[in-house]
Amino acid sequence: MEANPSANGRLCLSLFIFTLLCLERSAGFYLPGLAPVSFCEENSETDNCKSQIKLFVNRLDSVESVLPYEYDAFDFCKDEHEEWASENLGQVLFGERIESSPYKFTFKKPETCAKVCTKTYTTKDKIAALEFMKKGIELNYQQHWIIDNMPVTWCYDVEVGQKYCRPGFPIGCAIAEDGRIRDSCILNNQFNKKNTFYLFNHVDIIITYHSGNGENWEGARLVSARLEPKSYKHTKNNLNCDGPPMEIPQKLTGDLDVIYTYSVKFQENNTIKWASRWDYILESIPHTNIQWVSIMNSLVIVLFLSGMVAMIMLRTLHKDIARYNQIESSEDAQEEFGWKLVHGDIFRSPKKGMLLAVFLGQGTQIFIMTFITLFQACLGFLSPANRGALMTCAVVLWVLLGTPAGYVSARMYKTFGGEKWKSNVLLTSFLCPGIIFADFFIMNIILWQKGSSAAIPFGTLVAILAMWFGISVPLTFLGAYFGFKQRSHCLLAIEHPVRTNQIPRQIPQQSFFTKSFPGIIMGGILPFGCIFIQLFFILNSIWSHQMYYMFGVLFLVFIILLITCSEATILLCYFHLCAEDYHWWWRSFLTSGFTAFYLFVYAIHYFFSKLQITGTASTILYFGYTLIMVLIFFLFTGTIGFFSCYWFVKKIYSVVKVD
Structure with a gap:
């Protein structure tokens, strides 16, 4: 269910109250992701209940490389009737490419060692594809599969009595020339030949479902999908899912047949609610408990330090104000001292005031964008189940918040006594966004050259530029117009409580700790x-x-x-x-x-x-x-x-x- 931010304050407040009431009445209400889908057996299909379960594949990524690749970049089995899932802006920016796969299952119909396809490599054909596959194995690239908008996880033991469920599984593993075991090869003692790659060409899939007994929906709903990657050396005439592993030699000397297979079985589990089906993945993430303890310690320390700073400021400032007022009311008051001495220069316009005003306008735009995005994420609208929603929300909000950026920049620039309003609004519209876009474009050229799925298509780049020039820039000009025309009694008033002297006061020699750079550090x-x-x-x-x-x-x-x-x-x-x-x-x-x-x-x-x-x-x-x-x-x-x-x-x- 998508949630779009509303410009109407009353509507936002009503939505927030309604959300709180929903969360209070039903702790299991599932905000993010798609609407639930019901499944039934093959001969019991209805309009609201289907029997076929489609498996989608996403990009492949690696912790050893920043370059993600599409599923089609590797020589895996392809779907004859390929379908591409609709992607939002955030998914495109993150390089996600979701497409259909040849893995299709019928609900509650188990399969054992079912063949998907065969890939043949000869010394003259498809050598480049095989080498790219071996490079992916060497860099530990991970496949990401999706069933019913839910990641297919690979769960394995990390400690005694504790499992880690990873939303992805490796292409394969490798044994180095010196016999060093790398990555997933440690899980199987059959992976023991030096200078050899092992391909995971088989998966055992377990799909768990809630039957719907005692619930108000028709059919069953999927609550988890797990797999275990395996390697088997099949022959064309004999699919043996209990044989030796599929080896890929360092140098191919003859023909090589790679047969991809799978097994699937279904399990009923009515204790897992559909609304909580992501919990087993999130709870198994490493260091979760450590994170909570560390966060609480950090929050306590930060709150304590913040309280101390606030108390010191209030006590010190209160004493200063009382002392200065007392001296002024006495007859023998002779001389001012401390921060009161600089009252005639405190609001003197800074150097490079236009640049500072531009930074403040952009910073205001980023602050409002971050606040709204995090607030919606707290309500659950931008959870991991809603792929790409976080980035989409942030980009759209940034585009729509050009007005506050232009207003703050123009208002502060006018406060500094600036008169070049055209230069100010142009810099606000193009300086920081231009730097970010130039950096992003250079990164995109590298991704294009490497053939990565994270490379933004040309059409998307044009769309981003259209949003920038067609929406954000005009809104920035609109905000700047109101900022320059606004009366002084409104936001960011230009009038200051004290007058500025014509001649700047000389600043006395500063100690090391009161100089600018040490204070900034x-x-x-x-x-x-x-x-x-x-x-x-x-x-x-x-x-x-x-x-x-x-x-x-x-x-x-x-x-x-x-x-x-x-x-x-x-x-x-x-x-x-x-x-x-x-x-x-x-x-x-x-x-x-x-x-x-x-x-x-x-x-x-x-x-x-x-x-x-x-x-x-x-x-x-x-x-x-x-x-x-x-x-x-x-x-x-x-x-x-x-x-x-x-x-x-x-x-x-x-x-x-x-x-």
Whole structure:
């Protein structure tokens, strides 16, 4: 069921209340994914109940390569009447290519060692296809199959009494020339010949269903699909699913026949509800318990530090305000000191004000987009079952939020005294999106050259450009128009509580800790500590192809990140003002924005310590996409820090009376 964000606030509130009531009354209500499908036996079909179960195949990916490939790129069995599933924008951007397969089953009709197709390789024909297959085995490429919009999982023991269910299974495995066992070959002691590849040409599939007894639906519903990949050396006249493994030699010296087979059986299990059929996959993800414990510890620490920062700020600022007001009311008040000395320069326009305004507009657009996307993910509309929905939602929201970007950018630029409104709105529309698109286009050229399924088709690129130029840019111009024409008493008022002196005040010599660069470096440490743990699992989901589903925790960390960025920036801004340094505009943006630098450093550490990526193309792609993520995060956190500091400065200089 798809959920589209509504522009009507009342409708959004009604939807939220209705969702809460539904969740309260029925904990098993299943928001994401497709509508349930009922299955029945072959001779009992109706309009609402079908007997044929279709198996779809998705792209193949690897933890050792950033390049995913379509199923058709490998010489597997093809469907004679190939069907392509409709894909949303997010699936295309992620390189998912879902198509039909020749594996088709009849409900409750078991099959044993059924033949799918035969592939023949000779020394003169299809050598390239066989070599590509061996390269895929060497890089541990994984197949991804789908039944009833549910991944077909491969479950195996990782510890005593604990299973890990992976939504994918390898093409095969290999034994190195030195006898070293690689990847899945460790699971079978028959895989023991040196310098040999073993192809998984057989699968044992178990489909579990809920019969519908005691429920209000017709027929049965599938609740899980598991398989176990195996390797058998069949002959054309004898399908033997209990024989030696299918070997692919390092060098082909004669004809080689590869026969693909499968076995399928059905199991009834009425204890698993259809709404909870993903639970066994999510609960088996490694480190889930460790993640929860670490997240709770992190949240407690961050909340404690945030409380301490807030308490220090309130107590210190309260004492300062009381002291300054007391001195002004006394007859012997002689001289101002501290942050009150710079009241005549505190709102002096910064250097490169247009660039700062452009960054703030883009950061506002990203902030609103992230907030709405995470909120919908918390409600379950963007779960892993709804493939590509997360990216689709984010891209569509970004396009539609051009108006806030243009408004904030124009408003802040006018606050800085800028008059080149055309340059401002053009930079807001094209600078940061242009950098991201140029990086993305370069990455796409590499993907095109490698024949990867992640390469965006030309038509999709044109559609993205049409959304950018046809929707986002006009909306940005509209927001900029209102930003420049808006009266000062509205949002982001231009009037300041104190006047700016004509002659800038000289800034005294600063100590090491009150200089800009050390403060900026220290400012990003605490916000990065908020996202450190979540960042690890997000990177795992992107590069190690693990499912991420705890969006409620992510949303909580998102809120704490906002609070921490705000408090850290305000605290350092206050210290600099007390040191009579009034250059706070850019410093407030860079203080929290420097969190992106730590993110980039951690991404480098993650690449060298956690990943097994090989090849120049994969390395370029990893760091190319990482730079996009770092830029977006820089704009997001920098904007949060800036507006927090902007509010703080206006607040204290409006409370304290100054001459």
